[in-house]
Structures are given as structure tokens and as C-alpha cells.
Amino acid sequence: MLFTVLTGLITSGLLIPFGKLIKIKWSFLLPLIPVLLFIFYLLHIPTIAGGTNLVQHVNWVPSMGVNLDFRLDGLSLLFALLITGIGTAIFFYARTYLKGHVYYDRFFAYLLLFMSAMLGVVLSNNILTLFVFWELTSISSFFLIGFNNDSKESRSSALTALSITGLGGFFLLAGLILMGNVAGTFVISELFSKHDVLLAHPLYPLIAGLIFIGAFTKSAQFPFHFWLPGAMKAPTPVSAYLHSATMVKAGIYLLARFTPVLGGNELWNNTLMIVGGFTMAFAAIHALFRVDLKGILAYSTISALGMLTFLLGLGTPEAIIAAAVFILVHALYKANLFMVTGIIDHETHTRDITRLAGLRKVLFPVFIAALLAALSSAGLPSTFGFIGKDLIYEATLHYEEHWALWLTALAIITNVGLVAAGFMAGLKPFTGKLPADFEKVHLPYPSMWIPPLLLGILGLIFGLFPGVVGDLFNNQAANAIAHAETGMKLKIWHGFNMVLLLSIATLAVGIVVYLVNKPSEKKLAAVERFNRIAPQRVFLRIGRSIMRASAWYTHTFHNGYLRSYHIKIIIFAELLLAYKLWISGPIKINWEELTPLSWYEVGIVAILLGALYIIVTTRSRLTSVVSTSVIGYCICLMFVFYSAPDLAMTQFTIDTLTTVLFVLVLYKLPSFINMTSRWIVIRDAMVALGFGVILSLIALRVLQEPNTTDVSSFYGENSYLLAKGKNVVNTILVDFRGIDTMFETVVLSIAAIGVYSLIRLRLKASEKE
Structure with a gap:
């Protein structure tokens, strides 16, 4: 069953490099895919009619309970036959209907993507996998409904359909996760035995309501029905496939599938x-x-x-x-x-x-x-x-x-x-x-x-x-x-x-x-007078209100100034941390356990405060950069004092490199800084002092926590055995936190590409203006 789902997805991807050949002479191969899939499921009719269900299990993310589990029973077989059988008719029909269209290959890529997504929905035996394919049907139908992208009406209809079904998908995800957590399983076939548990749970009304919203939006039930007539802007093969036999019945399938789980x-x-x-x-x-x-x-x-x-x-x-x-x-x-x-x-x-x-x-x-x-x-x-x-x-x-x-x-x-x-x-x-x-x-x-x-x-x-x-x-x-x-x-x-x-x-x-x-048009116009109170108008008003609120939020909080973003992030972090400290109760400090201050620590702090004063008061950019580097080196010495030479070396290297880069950038800027208003200086100082006080309190709070070494002991004992590395820090970064490091690498790569693109950018005079 997994192969039948992947067939359309793979073929859809292949149409990207081989689309031109499809346009010229290979289009006759396209209907063969739904034909072969239809035959495959036809051959399973005797087995299913005899009362035997087929199950396939493929591990995907087992630690999170998300696996590619598929189940073929009477209901999924009926829908699979409709998807592939009517899909066969649509593929033959569309070959001629869209012949000569400039996006001929693109259309069939979308159609194959949608067919595979629908097969994934009806065959999935895992509710999270079902949701993945459910959302894929919304995305692929968006491309199909808006296929005539030079038409404003088509684009608008596609956005409306995606907005309504996407909103329903959001609520559906919440309902599915709640249902899986309450039942203790995400496997659909196992949920049937959890019927009484779910119905007796206090969250049952919420779960049922969220499932209803997901199903009603997809299957165009009132008051979410208006997106379907608008979707008729799509080419007729799309309407014949999506809006008669497949996509709109996904919601019906969902209700039918979960009737023995949540119904009764x-x-x-x-x-x-x-x-x-x-x-x-x-x-x-x-x-x-x-x-x-x-x-x-x-x-x-x-x-x-x-x-x-x-x-x-x-x-x-x-x-x-x-x-x-x-x-x-x-x-x-x-x-x-x-x-x-x-x-x-x-x-x-x-x-x-x-x-x-x-x-x-x-x-x-x-x-x-x-x-x-x-x-x-x-x-x-x-x-x-x-x-x-x-x-x-x-x-x-x-x-x-x-x-x-x-x-x-x-x-x-x-x-x-x-x-x-x-x-x-x-x-x-x-x-x-x-x-x-x-x-x-x-x-x-x-x-x-x-x-x-x-x-x-x-x-x-x-x-x-x-x-x-x-x-x-x-x-x-x-x-x-x-x-x-x-x-x-x-x-x-x-x-x-x-x-x-x-x-x-x-x-x-x-x-x-x-x-x-x-x-007649006259009768239709008389009926459409009631559109003022129609659900579509209500949703449009809500949408406009959201747009206005979004515009206000964007202009207020995302005004394009990096300093504004920084201070808002810091203030939010301060409020969040201060709230956590407040509800945690008073901090009790045992001064006898604290290490007494040494003369060199006091000296380093004095130098650091002096450098900080120079940064705040100076009007020279170069002096400000040098003073910032002094603060960095003082922190390096602190790491050395507290037996962390590896952190000291890292800080030293980064601080030196940053200083050099700053100086190179400042070479192109004016020598002196235009001082900001006194109020802004006071505001920034208060925010900075508040952040420092909160972090100090957090450090004191940490001292009250029991000193457990379970995590460090685990890494120390298993770094060599599991990761084959003697450097614990390296094994944590590369093996134990490998996924995190991989994404950090991806982010840095994207940033590097962006910087390179800006460096290579050559604008015309008109574009610069």
C-alpha cells in the first residue's frame, strides 16, 4: 500500500524534469498510473469481501508514535477504488481537455500529487499520518483550483478554499492529538477498543467539536459550504475529480472512520x-x-x-x-x-x-x-x-x-x-x-x-x-x-x-x-440579495478584521529597525523570567557557601565597568568597539578563574574575530556617532540593568537547586560506548544533538547564501531609485 501512495508522489516529482517530453509524446503514459493502481485494488476485492483486513507497518518516527501504518478494509477499499477508478476516467478525459495548454505537465503533476494524498488519507492507520496526507490534499487542491493563475477569480477561489480547509485542518490536528493522548494510541485500529474511554473523558466534547470542524470545512457543510461553488473556477477535470468523488468526500470519510470511535x-x-x-x-x-x-x-x-x-x-x-x-x-x-x-x-x-x-x-x-x-x-x-x-x-x-x-x-x-x-x-x-x-x-x-x-x-x-x-x-x-x-x-x-x-x-x-x-439571472439576483447575511460575508468581515489587526501589529512591532526588535525581545524575556521568579517564591541565599571575592576578581569587574561606561558615553565608533572587546576579554579571564579554559579560548577567538569584523565595517562608516536622545539612553539603561538583575537572581536560584549529575554521568559513560568519541563535548554536538547541529548548519548555509547574493547584487539605476 505504501508503494501505491508513493507512486503518484514520485511520478509528480519526475514531471518537473521530464515535463516537456510529456507535452510532446509521452502523455499517453499518464493514465496508466491510475489504471494500474485501480487494478491493484480490484485484485483485493475478494480478500476484503471475505472479511479479511490488510495491514502494513513501516517505521517513520516511532519515538513520537508517528509511523507509516496503512490499513485496507471495506471503507478504505471503497474510497481507494473511487480515487483510482474515477481518477482513471479523469486522466483520459483531461489529456484531451487540456491538450496544448502551456501548463499541461504541471496540471498532471498536481493531479498525481492529489491522488496520492487522497490514497494516503483513506489508507492511513495512524491519525498523525492521516493528518499529513489530509493537509497535502488541501495544498494540492489549492494548486488545482488556482490552476488558471492568470485569472483573478481563480486565484481568489483557490485562496478561499485553502483558507477554509486549512483552518479546518488546524482544528483537526488539535482534535486528533487530544484523541490520541486520551486514548493512549495514535493507531486508528487500536482506537476502536477505546470507544468507552473517549466517551467518558471530560475532553470528549472538545475532541468531537474539533473533529467536526475539520470534517465540515473539507466537505463543505454549512456554514463552511461557500468555498465549493467558488472552486468551480477550476478546470472541469478538477471539478469532476475533487468536487464529486474525492476531496469533498474526505470529510465524509473522516466522520465515517471515526464513527465507531467517537459516535454512538x-x-x-x-x-x-x-x-x-x-x-x-x-x-x-x-x-x-x-x-x-x-x-x-x-x-x-x-x-x-x-x-x-x-x-x-x-x-x-x-x-x-x-x-x-x-x-x-x-x-x-x-x-x-x-x-x-x-x-x-x-x-x-x-x-x-x-x-x-x-x-x-x-x-x-x-x-x-x-x-x-x-x-x-x-x-x-x-x-x-x-x-x-x-x-x-x-x-x-x-x-x-x-x-x-x-x-x-x-x-x-x-x-x-x-x-x-x-x-x-x-x-x-x-x-x-x-x-x-x-x-x-x-x-x-x-x-x-x-x-x-x-x-x-x-x-x-x-x-x-x-x-x-x-x-x-x-x-x-x-x-x-x-x-x-x-x-x-x-x-x-x-x-x-x-x-x-x-x-x-x-x-x-x-x-x-x-x-x-x-x-434566470433575475431570479438568481433576487436570491443573492440575501448574501449580505450569508456565511461568506461573515467570514470575509472576520478576514478583513484580522488583516487590519495584522497590519497594526506589523507596523507597531515590526517597524524595520533592528534596535527596536532587540529591545522588544529583551523586555518580553525579562517579563517572562520575572514572572517565573515571582511564582517560584523567595530566594534564600546561604552566604557561607559562596566563594569569597578575590582582589583580581574585583579588579576585573572594575575594568569591565569602566569599559562599559566608556561605551555608553563615547561618541567615537572605534572607541566603542575597542571598549566592547575589553569587556569580552574580561569575561575570558573570568572563565579562566573558574576553571573553564575551553570556554575562555572560544570566547577569546570569537571576540577577536568580531572586533576585527567591526573595524572593517566601520572603515566605511563615519568616525563619530550621532548621540540619541537622553530618554532613549535612560530607557536602554533601565532595560539592561533589569536584564542583568534578573539573570543574577536566576543564578542565585540555581544555587538552591540540588546538584544532580544524572545527565553529565550519562554522557560521560556513553560518549565512547555509543558515539565512539572520547571528547564528550564533541560527541554531544555531533551525535547526541546531531539533528540540532544539522539545522544550525542549514541556517548558517542559508545566511551565507543570502550574504553572497547581496554581495553579488548589481542593481540598475532605475531599480536603485
Whole structure:
């Protein structure tokens, strides 16, 4: 499994040096990657369907509990097949859709990166590893949504999506860490046995709330839904892949995966029911007012995601079965409709349904694909969507008696909207009279219309043989969500009952709504008047407030003067250390234990104070540098007096080198210093004296601490045995603190590169001005 995750990452990196070859003649190799991965996971269906889960463990950072643990069960297999299967269709589709684009290779690099990140999310068996891949999906989707980087709208949409999902990721990380610490493990498969421990812990509400924010932002639940319609500025292959079958379902996967860990109580179930129920109805109604095909699909996608959240909130075996089936149902028909929308836009250069009509005459295979998707979306008998809709109604009808009627009514309202929206996107552009503007429209390359047609046919086949599909795909997925046997048995016919009547009624009312509803720019403008109180406006106001606060903070604390930074850092350190000393209690000094002062120590201190006085009062830069070096040499002598010759030599070398460098720099500066105001001198003196007093108090506090030698004894005993070095200091720096030293070296290297760049900088006259 690790290899399948790394395949896309490695290939994405290889597209950087070999991108030109991909553009010219090797592009046919790109779809082979998702094809091979899809076949790999197809071969595991018999194993998983038989009830066996596969686990892979690879050490990464074992000391912190972060390992590359992967687990393939029914739920992760279903998502892996969607990611690679629909990914295959998208790769073939995008090869033609973006043919000749200047960033053709870059697009596929982003797409491969995203595919690998999604596989990492659904396969991870370690919550911290899951989070790493979770954030990688946000980053790669940012590049994909903003792919048309010359468009201001695309850049803005990408930033909005990254801001919302990134904010959710921050809260998710906090929730995952809290959950792992409370449970005592970061391994997901081990968390299932910690269900009671987590629910009984006082931090459970906080953990659940943080997980909710992470999932809701990623899966566009109200009030975080607005980023998804904006993300439709991305190229259509991105919308078809990310916003129908993969990225937006990452939040659904997260909720499904942690339902057996955190679910089964009122907080979890009621929150998901309320948020999901409101989102699905709200978005389904909004979809009816859109005139842009992508806008219709975006809001119907939000509604479907709300439906999945709602079903997980119900939490009954029937609801979990319905969710497991609807995940597949929605992915098949929604990816289909997105690709059809891309074909229409590619050939007619418009997505406005008020202008589109009669395209079946020039795009007949595309019409068949769209028709199959629209019928599955509507839940017509013999389609897989019909099975999904039946299961939804079965879940709501069999819920608690006093809630069953209301929940079923909410599901009916939502499904009516989805039926009408599906017909608006899948039928409206193809029915009626063909406008003269579109008479010359022609069928695109087969690689564009075959993938959506195959998805439409699959939706029909799965609807005709639901038992086989359920046994192979959905049964084990439902069992993984419930962490128990759900007893799923999908059938195409359950006889005449209330569920069938509701399905037929939903289809009939949805068709009526589709025929009666006439979307227009005027109606859309009327709806968008309410945007003043929409969540998007609220978030934008919050964002502007943060920007203003950030600007004030930057101008106040980061004014560009190094002396200002120094004094603020020192004052903050003083306050922090003074607070710590205050709460630690009074300092008791045993004067008898202190070494008496010697005449040479007093003399050195006198010389040091004299040099310090000269530094403060002199107006000569050279005198100031020389006096500073005197202070350094006095400190060297102090180290010698207290038996630290190695520190003395180090201080001597550094002080001498610093003095020489200062003199070389001063050679280019005026000889004398312009004295600052008296108030600044007094302020700096007070800060310096305060810092010295605090450090002196800390030194006295240290004398009160018991003298333990555990650390020094460890290094003394193990330096040679473990690090093979006799110099303890060297082994500490190179071996025991090797990572720290490595990063220090990196910092110095970066600084050296920066200095070299400044030295070599040659500006034009206009640039200097």
C-alpha cells in the first residue's frame, strides 16, 4: 500500500524534469498510473469481501508514535477504488481537455500529487499520518483550483478554499492529538477498543467539536459550504475529480472512520443530523436557482454531502448501509455530469442553461451519458440511484417513531431538489430546439465522451445487479463504518411498500419542479440579495478584521529597525523570567557557601565597568568597539578563574574575530556617532540593568537547586560506548544533538547564501531609485 501512495508522489516529482517530453509524446503514459493502481485494488476485492483486513507497518518516527501504518478494509477499499477508478476516467478525459495548454505537465503533476494524498488519507492507520496526507490534499487542491493563475477569480477561489480547509485542518490536528493522548494510541485500529474511554473523558466534547470542524470545512457543510461553488473556477477535470468523488468526500470519510470511535451518543449523532440535514435541504433548494451548469452541480454536491453527513448522524444500521451505498451512487453520476458539463463548455464556450438547448443533435453520445447520470440522480428504477434513494427513505422511516416523519419529510424535500437539479444539468442542455449558434458544434475526441458514458453505464449495471455490487463493495464498507455486521443485502425489488411509494412520489414531484422551474439571472439576483447575511460575508468581515489587526501589529512591532526588535525581545524575556521568579517564591541565599571575592576578581569587574561606561558615553565608533572587546576579554579571564579554559579560548577567538569584523565595517562608516536622545539612553539603561538583575537572581536560584549529575554521568559513560568519541563535548554536538547541529548548519548555509547574493547584487539605476 505504501508503494501505491508513493507512486503518484514520485511520478509528480519526475514531471518537473521530464515535463516537456510529456507535452510532446509521452502523455499517453499518464493514465496508466491510475489504471494500474485501480487494478491493484480490484485484485483485493475478494480478500476484503471475505472479511479479511490488510495491514502494513513501516517505521517513520516511532519515538513520537508517528509511523507509516496503512490499513485496507471495506471503507478504505471503497474510497481507494473511487480515487483510482474515477481518477482513471479523469486522466483520459483531461489529456484531451487540456491538450496544448502551456501548463499541461504541471496540471498532471498536481493531479498525481492529489491522488496520492487522497490514497494516503483513506489508507492511513495512524491519525498523525492521516493528518499529513489530509493537509497535502488541501495544498494540492489549492494548486488545482488556482490552476488558471492568470485569472483573478481563480486565484481568489483557490485562496478561499485553502483558507477554509486549512483552518479546518488546524482544528483537526488539535482534535486528533487530544484523541490520541486520551486514548493512549495514535493507531486508528487500536482506537476502536477505546470507544468507552473517549466517551467518558471530560475532553470528549472538545475532541468531537474539533473533529467536526475539520470534517465540515473539507466537505463543505454549512456554514463552511461557500468555498465549493467558488472552486468551480477550476478546470472541469478538477471539478469532476475533487468536487464529486474525492476531496469533498474526505470529510465524509473522516466522520465515517471515526464513527465507531467517537459516535454512538447524542452529541455526535445530533450534531451530524442537524448540520447535515440543514446543509442538504439548503443546498438542494439553492441549486434550483443557478443558471451556470457548474453552479448547479456545486450546490447539488453540497446537498449530497449533507445527505451523507445526515445519514451518519442517524447512526442506525439502515442509515449506515444507505451512506455506504450513496457514496458510490453519488460519485458515479456526479463525476459523469461534471465531465459532460466540461464537454459542453469546451464545445459551446458557455455553461449558461438559459442559452443551451438541443445539443443531443450534435453531441448524441454525450447526451446518453448525461441522461444515464440524470436518471440515476433522480432515482429511476433500474438505476443504482434508485437503490440509494430507497435506502435513504428506509433509514429515515425506521428511525425513532416521533422523529421518523420529520426526517423523512426533510429527505423528500432534499431529493426533490436533487431530482430537479439533475435534470437541469443532465437534460436541459440537450432537449428542445438547437440554437443556430450551436449548429456547428461537433463531437469531441472519444477520450472525452467515453469516460462519462462508461460511468453512466456502470450506474445502470450496478442498479440491475445491486446484490453483486453490495457484496463486493458496499457490505464491508458499511461493516467498517458500524464496526459490526450490518447484514446488508441489496435487492432491486422490495415489493410494494411505503419506501417505493415515496421514491415514486419524489421522482414525480421532482419532474414537476424541473418543468415548472425556469432559472434566470433575475431570479438568481433576487436570491443573492440575501448574501449580505450569508456565511461568506461573515467570514470575509472576520478576514478583513484580522488583516487590519495584522497590519497594526506589523507596523507597531515590526517597524524595520533592528534596535527596536532587540529591545522588544529583551523586555518580553525579562517579563517572562520575572514572572517565573515571582511564582517560584523567595530566594534564600546561604552566604557561607559562596566563594569569597578575590582582589583580581574585583579588579576585573572594575575594568569591565569602566569599559562599559566608556561605551555608553563615547561618541567615537572605534572607541566603542575597542571598549566592547575589553569587556569580552574580561569575561575570558573570568572563565579562566573558574576553571573553564575551553570556554575562555572560544570566547577569546570569537571576540577577536568580531572586533576585527567591526573595524572593517566601520572603515566605511563615519568616525563619530550621532548621540540619541537622553530618554532613549535612560530607557536602554533601565532595560539592561533589569536584564542583568534578573539573570543574577536566576543564578542565585540555581544555587538552591540540588546538584544532580544524572545527565553529565550519562554522557560521560556513553560518549565512547555509543558515539565512539572520547571528547564528550564533541560527541554531544555531533551525535547526541546531531539533528540540532544539522539545522544550525542549514541556517548558517542559508545566511551565507543570502550574504553572497547581496554581495553579488548589481542593481540598475532605475531599480536603485
